[in-house]
Amino acid sequence: MIFGNNNNALMNRLDAMRNAEQQLMLFARRFIPMELQENEEVVDIQLMDTEIPKHRIFGDDAIKKSTTTTCQISINDDHNNKDDDSQLIIHGVKVTSTSNNNSTTSTTPLILLHGYANAALYFYRNLSGLSRQHYGTVYALDMLGWGLSSRPPFVTEENTVRSAEKFFVESIEAWREANGLEKMILGGHSMGGYLSVAYAEKYPERVEKLILISPVGVPHVDEEKEKQKWTNLPLRYRLMFGTVRTIWKMGTTPGSFIRFLSESRARGLVEGYVDRRLPAIEDPEEKTALSEYLFTNSMLPGSGEYILNRVLKPGAYARDALVHRIPKLKVSSISFLYGRHDWMDLSGGLEVQKLCEAITRDGGEAPSVEVHEVDKAGHLLMLENWYEFNSAMVLSGGGKIHPNAPRPRLLHFSQFSDMNAKDPA
Numbered sequence: 534m535i536f537g538n539n540n541n542a543l544m545n546r547l548d549a550m551r552n553a554e555q556q557l558m559l560f561a562r563r564f565i566p567m568e569l570q571e572n573e574e575v576v577d578i579q580l581m582d583t584e585i586p587k588h589r590i591f592g593d594d595a596i597k598k599s600t601t602t603t604c605q606i607s608i609n610d611d612h613n614n615k616d617d618d619s620q621l622i623i624h625g626v627k628v629t630s631t632s633n634n635n636s637t638t639s640t641t642p643l644i645l646l647h648g649y650a651n652a653a654l655y656f657y658r659n660l661s662g663l664s665r666q667h668y669g670t671v672y673a674l675d676m677l678g679w680g681l682s683s684r685p686p687f688v689t690e691e692n693t694v695r696s697a698e699k700f701f702v703e704s705i706e707a708w709r710e711a712n713g714l715e716k717m718i719l720g721g722h723s724m725g726g727y728l729s730v731a732y733a734e735k736y737p738e739r740v741e742k743l744i745l746i747s748p749v750g751v752p753h754v755d756e757e758k759e760k761q762k763w764t765n766l767p768l769r770y771r772l773m774f775g776t777v778r779t780i781w782k783m784g785t786t787p788g789s790f791i792r793f794l795s796e797s798r799a800r801g802l803v804e805g806y807v808d809r810r811l812p813a814i815e816d817p818e819e820k821t822a823l824s825e826y827l828f829t830n831s832m833l834p835g836s837g838e839y840i841l842n843r844v845l846k847p848g849a850y851a852r853d854a855l856v857h858r859i860p861k862l863k864v865s866s867i868s869f870l871y872g873r874h875d876w877m878d879l880s881g882g883l884e885v886q887k888l889c890e891a892i893t894r895d896g897g898e899a900p901s902v903e904v905h906e907v908d909k910a911g912h913l914l915m916l917e918n919w920y921e922f923n924s925a926m927v928l929s930g931g932g933k934i935h936p937n938a939p940r941p942r943l944l945h946f947s948q949f950s951d952m953n954a955k956d957p958a
Contacts, residue, residue: 562661577630
């Protein structure tokens, strides 16, 4: 439901996203690994809305002093009569396998966090299989400010990286508390991977394993080398990059750009993106449902999307690179997953692995790190090669895969003479 705005068009957007979500949930039941298709095991897929207290994100003082924390959108009609507007909603999906007899099934639930400008059902091709293969219970969340979760203005206490991260870290922790989960296997894609690391820094006792799926913000960038690289480019490219930097600093997001366009142009832009980036999706109805899901997600009022330039520099480098933060995590096991043709630099994961092994070799404590590469996939590996992606997720969670299941390539930094290369030496 809408706070402070009874615009019918906005209500229609919400209905459209709910309908697209329902369509993707139907498709979710189709993607079962071949070795499990003869098994009549039942998968239960349920939508869920969890109330979290607003003061956990904004603080009591900020709420008392300002009206800028009032929700632009709250999704669940049952919560609209609260006069104090004290609650936010985290929307998501819970998937359980009702008769999983596999002795290797994890008793710890898997929590999946989507990437930038996405939402929970971006994992629709993976949910049923992961629940049946290893994880008895799988949750996929619409992070605060995205999807069908509440969309409060992106207001933070300070203009810092940690303050921006808090918006998501504290909402995830409040969600965990509300659902009574002692520990989680936490998996995050792209920006969701970045925020999973931020969460594990603050609440390591709640993370049994961390799975970083093509995470953004891992490598450290040498500012001088980067500057020199752009200096040597032709003038037209330097002008283009200068324009991008200016727009980035202004806080313009992909979502705000899409909302600026006419609906026909905006819809065409999103549909073109799905066509170009996801040729693996061949079913026209599936492609239409996913396009509508992404389109309506972008057209709803902006919220979580405004984290972009608060934590990342132009070029998607982190203001506080994860390569230096991950080795300090008090989490025992971390896995990186990349697509074979990923634009995200897998050298970041390999560098973390190298640093962690050096710390351990010198008698210190650091996480055990694995790096997996999924074939025939890029940055959207969960959709492009869902079968092998699921295998990588099961292995990362400590499970076993069927002998006939596709197996991701296990990488180690020692295989690479140049860690910026795609193939081992």
